[in-house]
Amino acid sequence: MQTKLTRTSPIASLKVSNIRRLLLSGVLLLNLLLPSIAQAGRGRALFSLDTVAGTPFPSDLFAVADPTQNTGLRVNLPKPDCLARPSDCQDLDVINTLDGFNLQPRLSIPFDGPIDVTTVTSETVFLISLGDTLDPSDQGGHRVGINQVVWDPATNTLHVESDELLDQHTRYGLIVTNGLHDPGGRRVEASEAFRRFRQEVDGDYKHALLKTVRAARHVGVDEDHIVTASVFTTRSATAILEKIRDQIKSATPAPADFNLGSGGARTVFTLDNLTGITWNRQTGANPPRFTAGQLPLSLLQIIPGAVDRVAFGKYVSPDYMVHPGEYIPPVGTRTGTPQVQGTNEIYFNLFLPSGAKPAGGWPVVILGHGGLLSKNSVPFQVASTMAATGIATIAINVVGHGSGPLGTLTVRQMVGDPVTLAAGGRGIDQNGDGVIGDNEGHLAAAPRIISDRSDGTRQTVVDLMQLVHVIEVGMDVDGDGVGDLDPSRVSYFGNSLGGIYGTILLAVEPSIRVGVAGAAGELIESFRLGGAGNRSLVAGRRFLAARNPSLINSPGITKLNGVALAPPYFNENLPLRDGVSMTVALEDGTTRVVQSPVINAAPGAMAIQEVFEHFEWVSQSSNPAAFARHLQRSPLAGMPQKSVLFLFAKGDLTVPNPTTTAILRAGDLADRTIFFRNDLALAEDPRMSRNPHGFAFAIADPSALAREIARGTQQRVALFLASGGELIIHPEPARFFEVPVLLPLPEDLSYIP
Structure with missing residues (x-):
């Protein structure tokens, strides 16, 4: 007889009361596990000590100690493969000389998944000042919001702009809170790397980060609400020009020279005796070529009789730029000394009012011309109005402007022989194509393309500070041994580029107390948004198409708010401030509205945004x-x-x-x-x-x-x-x-x- 073996079920052997007890325990265990299961899907803000893309940026993690700088730091960003991306490496060679980060920074925050961009506000992401590196008494505490929100789905990275221009050489904390949500409405949380760093890692950066956390607490944000953070230090913007100003003021310049004609003939003329002035511009090199034109003398009679005399003079100014290359070598913003590389003869036009000269001399306005123009155009448009109010007008050429240095002015008179003198052009054939462009020599040459107009603009400010000092030592126009301009009443008026460098001049030159800046703006943003050629000629060609590799993407923007643009076309997909909309037409025939927050879907746009950020970062000194x-x-x-x-x-x-x-x-x-x-x-x-x-x-x-x-x-x-x-x-x-x-x-x- 075969015996059948059977196995009794454990459940079957339990009493009913035990079954109930087990079921109740299971329910309790499930309730305990549900929050953890739910949290497992939450988005996390990333944090890393090693990679730029894996942590909030900017960050002092990517800087090294440098006691020669105001900030005690120097930027030290890692380079990509320089064979594959040579332009990026050239840019970083310049950026890595700076003593801190952008004053108008693009803040980048990576996540491990998507977020709800509608929760990105100045309450959930913000900056807080930690104090000026040069002022130990400054404890910071100022809170700064964010603007211009862009989400990049390809990398799960949030990019925002600081809502304010930040203070120079100042440390800031970037705070990201769990007020940010993922698409499911759940709060974003901190990564394990961020928790571990705060608890285990030691060092200066941790202490700075803990100071940020304490500062956030003072503005009402608890530590457990912070999901990631960074600390960064802004660069110095004004230091080098302040040092150069002090060098200029400590020296005594030679007087202005008004004997520019053949054989030392004096180049001061009564307006009523002039019949014309021919400008023979040098527009080519190797061999030199010239283009003749007439200066607009009739504009000096807009108010008849207001202008009495027209004078042409020159003075010597220190040149801090290296040539070729057209750049000012970097020095430490704290202990460094800017070095004079040479000197320039700076030519000027001067327009004196009619009537009796005041006892202290004529008040004088320095007239700053715009880009692509010169001292031989714009000053003629305002000198009559200024003279009618008893103000003399004086103007020089911006670095790289006024055509080539071999150009001449020939002054024709009703009584007296024609007088020919140097026109004082400051343009050069920088690219070797035989043509001297209208601003050639103002921009930095390769490999410092990213410096763009910064150093040419700063050198122009240097030349104007020297001009003020020349006026202060006495500008004797008529040769009677007495100064004809009042050094206590020097003012400024400029437009466009003249408004830009004029704003800088007014901030650093103590002897000019009054000034007017027309059509001044941030240059890099002007190039990006400009509808009058700048977007294509500067942003498109110089900043993007000329890069290796090129960053021109497609379909590019062909119209901005209905205004047609010129090629090359590109699409940076970057919104305006404050949620203001901007309508763009694209090469593919479509039209779209760009408005913050932007969820980027334009291939190549993020790389373009980064390049614009880098140009803006470098340009802060101008x-x-x-x-x-x-x-x-x-x-x-x-x-x-x-x-x-x-x-x-x-x-x-x-x-x-x-x-x-x-x-x-x-x-x-x-x-x-x-x-x-x-x-x-x-x-x-x-x-x-x-x-x-x-x-x-x-x-x-x-x-x-x-x-x-x-x-x-x-x-x-x-x-x-x-x-x-x-x-x-x-x-x-x-x-x-x-x-x-x-x-x-x-x-x-x-x-x-």
Whole structure:
């Protein structure tokens, strides 16, 4: 007989009470596990000590100690494969000489998955100041929000802009909180690497990070709400020009020379005796080639009899730029000494008023011309108005402007022989193509392309500081041994590029207390947003297409807010501030609205955004916004507050409104503005230009209304300067102006197609 073996089930052997007890325990265990199961799917903010892409950026993790710098640091970003990406490596060679990070930083925060971008606000992501590295008493505490949100799904990285221009050589903490949510509505949490770093790792960076956490607590953010953070130090922007200014002021320059004619003939002329001035511009090299034209003498008679004499002179100025290359070598911002590389003869045009000279000499305004122009054009447009108010006008060429150095001026007179003198051009054939462009020599050459206009602009400021010092030692125009210009009443007026370097000059030159900057803006953003050629010629060709490898992507933007652009086309997919929308047309025929927050879907856009960030970072030493905060709000050491006025026009295509408002925000200068409403003027007279960039200088415009607006603006500028900056009078026709600009500041483009 076969025996069948059976196995009794354990459950079957349990009593009913035990079964109930086991089931209850299982339910309790499941309830305990559910939160952990739910949390397992939460997004995490990344943190790393090793890679730029794996941690919040900027971060002092990517800097090294350098006691020669104001910040005690020098940037030390890792390089990519330089054979594959040579342009990136060239850029980093320049960036890695800086003593800190961008004053208007692009903040990048990586995650391990997607987030809900609608939860990205200045409450959930923000900066907090930890103090000035040069001022031990500054404990920081100022909170700064964010703007211009971009989410990159390809890398799960959040990019935002600082809502304010940050203070120079100052440490900041970047705080990211669990107020950010993932797409499922769950709070983002900290990574294990961030928790471990705070608990286990020691060192200076940890202590700085803990200081950030404590600072966040003071503004109401608990430590357990912080999911990732970084600490970074902003670069110095003004230090080198301050050092150079002190060098200039410590020396005594030779007097200005007015004997520029053949055989040392004096080059001072009575306007009524002039019949014409021929400018023989050097426009080519190897062999030299010239293009002749006439200077606009008739503009000096816009107000008949206001200008008495026209003088041409020169002075010697220290050159801090290396040639070839056109750059200023970096030195430590704390202990370094800028080195003079040579000297330049700087030529100037001077226009003296009619009437009896005041006892101390004529008040004088330095006139700053714009890009691609020269001392032989723009000053003629304003000298008559200034002279009618008793102000002399003096102007030099910007570095790289005024055509080549072999050009001449030939002055023809009713009584007396013609006099030929050097025109004082500062252009060069930098690229060796035999042509001297209108600003060739102003920009840095390869491999320092990223420096762009920074050093040419700073050298121009140096030349103007030297000009002020030459006026201070006595500028004897008529040769009687007495100075003809009043060194205590030197003012400034410039437009476009002239407004940009003029803002810088006003911040660092103590002897100029009054100034007017027209159409000034952040240069890099002007190139990106400009609808008047800058976007294609500068941003497209120089910044992107010329790179190796090229960053031109497709489909590119062909229209900005209805204004047609020129190729090369590209699409950076970067929004304006404050959620302001921008309509773009693309090469593929589609139209889209770019508005923060942006979820990027444009291939190649993120690489372009990074390049623009790097250019902006390097340009801070010549960024007018970085200097604007030192005009009134926080003057540099030893500097008085300045009385300033900013002119700008709605819908400026060359220097777009958001680039000017950046200056006004940085310096708290909205109340020091004259805002021209070109939209209203164009509605009244269709002959008005759709680009009002030079509205204050259009005294010879075909439109009678444009001429009236230009004269009215210039008269108010002259009265402002003559009053020592006390009088701000509404220009006529008053219906076209806001004085000051009505708030909120215009952050849109307002282009008129």
